[in-house]
Amino acid sequence: MTTLILLRHGRTTANASGVLAGWTPGVRLDESGEAQVRAVAERLTGVPLAAVVSSPLERCQQTAGAVVEGRELELQTDDRFGEARYGDWTGRPIKELAKDPLWKVVQQHPSAAVFPGPEGEGLAQTQARAVAAVREWNAKLGPDAVWLACSHGDVIKAVLADAFGMHLDSFQRIVVDPASISVVTYTDTRPFVARVNDTGGDVSALIPPKKKRGRRKPSSDAVVGGGAGSAPA
Template identity: 90%
Template sequence: MTTVILLRHGRTTANTAGVLAGWTPGVRLDDTGQTQVQAVAQRLSEVPLAAVVSSPLERCQQTAGTVAEGRALEVQTDDRFGEARYGDWTGRPIKELTKDPLWKVVQQHPSAAVFPGPEGEGLAQTQARAVAAVREWNAKLGPDAVWLVCSHGDVIKAVLADALGMHLDSFQRIVVDPASLSVVTYTDTRPFLVRVNDTGGDVSALIPPKKKRGRRKPSSDAVVGGGAGSGAA
């Protein structure tokens, strides 16, 4: 089964200013964000990654580059993991956007939300492109791969909602903080959500076990009763 680590970029100047950055160029990590990504890179240092893939936006490129540093990997860019295209909302203060009638749609019925302006897209489109990208990378890297994608809050939440079989209208129930890890394993028949919004937990369970002769192929079945956990022999 393929495991994807979904990493949100570290905190940015736009996050602290309360501005919806979207695809605005030049939005970079602040000092706290740089500290966050150094910490997450250290946490992941023992996890063998088959690929590090990133949104094209600077804040993700900074974050992914820190994770890839010291590995025999180059950061690969995939526009489909780029931020939702917020159109005319881009660059505006969040406190101003909360007064826009579309805000309630984004909160309560996001599958119907389409951002205004010629550059705007619907959140359903954001989810479709990101999920398609995950599945294409899974197929490319193979069933034994552990790989990482650095993306944005709404994009990661949309991928997690798909993994949970949730309607997009419920994706606002998911929290994805800056520099957090969320992990999904994809089997032949279904995904399993392994962790969400992890900002400090032990990641040793993400290291693939050594291959043993006669080892059973990973099952797509859920363990009734919950099982012994990922650390069990």
């Protein structure tokens, strides 16, 4: 089973000012975001990561860089984890965009939403590229890997919707806060969503158990009745 930790970048100056940053260059973490990133990096210190992969945008590079620090890992960059391409919406205040007719489509029928302008893409395209990246990295890293992808709110929500088996039109029901982690375990049969929007929980369950000779291969079946959960530390 391949375990993916989805980490949203910490709070940025654009988040704080209510502006849709998109692919605007130079958008970095604010003081609160820097503190969030230090805290999440500390939380994940004991989790052995096979890879840390990031969106190319500065806010994610800063966040993922904090996680990589002190590890014998090189930060990998994959454009497919980059922010949704909001086109002509990029850089505009959220309160202004909320008056645009497209806003209702984004809220109620996001699979049909295509952002305006030559640089704009559809949210369905955003989901397709991000999910393709996840599956490619899963295959590359192998079934025993725990790895982390640092990305953006809408991108992470789209990946989680796919893992839940939800239609993209329901992805606005998912909340992904700055510097939160969400966890998906991918098996031969299906993904299991283990965490969503976790901003402070214990992460010891993400540490793979030591391999024992003769140990049974983990099942991809769901536990009827819910099971007993992780053993206490």
